[in-house]
Amino acid sequence: MQQTTLKDGPITLMLIGGGSRCSSFIGALRAIEQKGLNVASVVGSSTGSIIAALYVAGMTTDELYAEALELDAGRFKDISPAAMLTGYGLCSGEALEQWLRERLEGKTFRTPGRCPLRIIATDILNYEPLLFSAETTPDLDIATAVRCSAGVPGVFACRRLNVAGRERVLVDGSLMAGLVEKQLERNEKTLVLKTVSKRTLHHGKSARFNLERYAHELLTYFIHGQEKEFVKGGKWKDTILIYCADISPARFSLSRQERIYLQEQGYEQTLQYLEYKWGI
Template identity: 30%
Template sequence: MPDERKIGLVVGSGGVKCAASIGLLRVLQQHGVTVDRVVGCSGGSLYAAAIALGFTLDHMIELTFNLWSPDLMKDYRSNLSAFQSGEKRFTEKSGLVDDAVLFAVLTEVFGESTFTDTTIPLHIIAADFMTGERHILEQGRIFDAVRASVAIPAVFPPWEVDGRLLVDGAVVDPLPIDVAIQHRADVIIAMGFELDYRSRMRSMTAVNAHLNSIYINNLLRKSLAFHTLAHHDEIILIIPEFDRPISTFSTDSIPYIVAQGEMAAEQDMAYLKSLLS
């Protein structure tokens, strides 16, 4: 297969659903398709970084099980009560979760690796918490970039990089296709995810989570519509479908998520090959 055309891969936000990108990567490898540039946002930044560093599929699956553990949120309820009672004071640098577990996992996975250690160019999206501006991370430690991109506002503390407080990239751009466009990718494979809505809401926390899903999903749809109209020829949108709700920490669903990503990717391989030929 001719490989002159440069392929950009974009993995959007979606929590544990982003593990579907492992299935996508498996299909690409089976068809002999290599990626030349990768962009990640929020949960997708984990997999974008892993791909750019040349992690194996098995390593990426292991990373998924280690990261999406209920231990990540173990202090959530006690901290929420402490903030509500006034025992603790909430500031712009606070979060409802102590990020010690997240810190430990990301440190183990990425260590001191930097963007110069990647085998292909990597771009990670975060949001400036104080200004709302999108921030593209392309240098320095990969740990810092990923930690910033997954910092769900109010849940995890923001992460400071170069003097800026950064939070979850999904707040500003859940599927940053334009980054691949700006870097002149000839063909762009964009895997995005819609967040699940809640059927019942019995707390303000649940209401806020539901409203966040509405906001992020609408932002995603508008972005998809714009980029599809503007660059429809070279963009392959892959949105895996799930026949059941996927909880953030449902690690038992990981094999299913990967399989759904594989299935969704396989459906577009014929078209991808036609673009590359």
């Protein structure tokens, strides 16, 4: 009886973090669809929010797969002196937001989708999570919410936004995703997807040090610090950790082979988890 409930009962799917390895979530979605899980809502944070938004907007896993193989993430490196001075980040994030707006065709949270979508951002001005949704921000462009959630401090400029008459300064949603997860699990059945890599990555040694390299190293330490805390105190019962070998989360560009590998790992590891842990 318990196994039937796990498969047929509604679940809230959370795509947390990812960095440049977010392609693995596409493979995970394929496995979830194959097993016939009843996904009642999707929550995304950081680059996981990109996959979450595109999927809820109606893109199939095949379309997401093709998009991930062809996308040159280097186009999002819109380095801007103004962003450094006013937003404290190497990149403005405008290129990412514009690309998302085109792919999402200007959809707002009010626009009907595959299921309800919620996006997590971190408000560093008020030190609290902000959960974008049809209930809280119905008329906001989903692209704007995702841009806020994917704003890794130091790499992308923080995004200033007025929400319900309150000034917000927003950065990466993964910083407070754990708090949102705890809030949601009180009333919802959650399944969390999160990527992890080896603790020690092979770095080429170089005496060359500039602002771009500084941002890259900052992003690497930032994401691995998050992963360490998550693994140390994570909720294992309903959490799928997708191991991504030694692929760095901080690289803007991945080879075609690496992107295929990530999607395969997401699919295989999620399928294995659902079969052995949930018995479906």
